[in-house]
Amino acid sequence: MTQAAAGTATRPAAQGGAEDLRGRTVVLIGGGSGIGLRVAHRVAAAGAHVVLGGRTAARLEAAAAELGAAATWRTVDTGDPASLAAFFDRTERIDHLFTSAASYRLGPMRELSDEDAASPFDSKFWGQYHAVRLAAPKLAEDGSVVLMSGAASARPAGPAPxxxxxxxxxxxxxxxxxxxxxxxxxxxxxxxxVDGHLWSNRPAADREAAFAQYRRNTLLGRPGAEDEIAQAVVFLFTNGFTTGSTLYTDGGYTLR
Ligand SMILES: NC(=O)c1ccc[n+]([C@@H]2O[C@H](COP(=O)([O-])OP(=O)(O)OC[C@H]3O[C@@H](n4cnc5c(N)ncnc54)[C@H](OP(=O)(O)O)[C@@H]3O)[C@@H](O)[C@H]2O)c1
Structure with a gap:
């Protein structure tokens, strides 16, 4: 069957460099720090316009200053549907969306309140769900969404069900x-x-214990770098034949 006969078939993306994002708009909620900010640098270098979102204006302003003319920013709280709606109202067209924004508590079922146990779902799951729902009418047909999960999905590091x-x-x-x-x-x-912004804000003893455990439990013997995750996100933005996949950027953690 030819592509035309298949009806819904898409064409291979035009050649021009896998990371050519000239003229594209990339929305990064959580892009004011950490992995999202490293994605922002990579896509800006590839020619994209970047829209940064997060809750703290000063953080976003500093991140946008690093990026120069390629970036604009606006505050948004992914836990507040009205705030998310206002954020997307002001965006006309979106080529790629990545939402690394999330804030939650984790721990054992027997210790957490129900409210704290629900917090990853409230913030990380529903925050991303609502962001995609509001972005969907504005997404370019050849565009993409990258969701953020975590290798704990396949291999829990400790009791945090x-x-x-x-x-x-x-x-x-x-x-x-x-x-x-x-x-x-x-x-x-x-x-x-990942050895980066998120863990730098946690108590040093917790961080060192987590990194030591990760060195022992990972094929590559080390935590990742934010930019290594960002590179994977840009791959998923730009590879026109990859959809529905989960990419474990974990140094082999899920295999050891
Ligand atoms: N780093 C790791 O080791 C690791 C490993 C696996 C998965 N992850 C996942 O990666 C994500 C965190 O990314 P990161 O490591 O780059 O950490 P990060 O630097 O803390 O980035 C999170 C960003 O999201 C923003 N944010 C948090 N809650 C928000 C909300 N409700 N609305 C809007 N913005 C919000 C934060 O800024 P404001 O506080 O100013 O809003 C911050 O800029 C989480 O989903 C985490 O589960 C991280």
Whole structure:
């Protein structure tokens, strides 16, 4: 069957360099720091216009200053539907969306309140779900969404069952959205432990214990770098034949 006869078939993306994002608009909620900010640098270098979102104006302003003319920013709280709606109202067209924004508590079922146990779902799952729902009418047909999960979905590092389940749910959401939104592509990135902004804000003893455990439990013997995860996100933005996948950027954590 030819592509034309197939009706819904899409054409291979035009050649021109896998990371040529000239004229594209990339929305990065959570792009004011960490992995999102490294994605911002990569896509800006590839020619994209970047829209940064997050809750803290000063953080976004500093991030946009690093990026120069390629970036604009506006505050948004992914936990507040009205704030998310206002954020997307002001965006005309979106080529790629990545939402690394999330804030939650994790821990054992026997210790967490129900409210804290629900927090990964409230923030990380529903925050991304609502962001995609509001972005969907504005997504370019050859555009994409990358969801953020985490390798804990496949291999829990410790007792945090609601957080583990939330990440697994996000990977399922990615497959479901890939079916619904095609030809827009939807993929999920599942990082292992990353030595970067998120962990730098946690108590030093917790961080060192987590990194030591990760060195022991990972084929490559080290935590990842934010830019290594960002590179995977840009791959998922730009590879025109990848959809519905989960990419474990975890140094082999899920295999050891
Ligand atoms: N780093 C790791 O080791 C690792 C491993 C696996 C998965 N992950 C996942 O990666 C994500 C965190 O990314 P990161 O590591 O780059 O950490 P990060 O630097 O803390 O980035 C999170 C960003 O999201 C923003 N944010 C948080 N809650 C928000 C909300 N409700 N609305 C809007 N913006 C919000 C934060 O800024 P404001 O506080 O100013 O809003 C911050 O800029 C989480 O989903 C986490 O589960 C991280």
């Amino acid at each position: 609601a957080y583990v389940a939330c990440n697994a749910a996000i990977e399922g959401l990615g497959r479901g959205l890939a079916v619904e939104l095609a030809p827009v592509r939807v993929n999920t990135v599942a990082p292992g432990t």
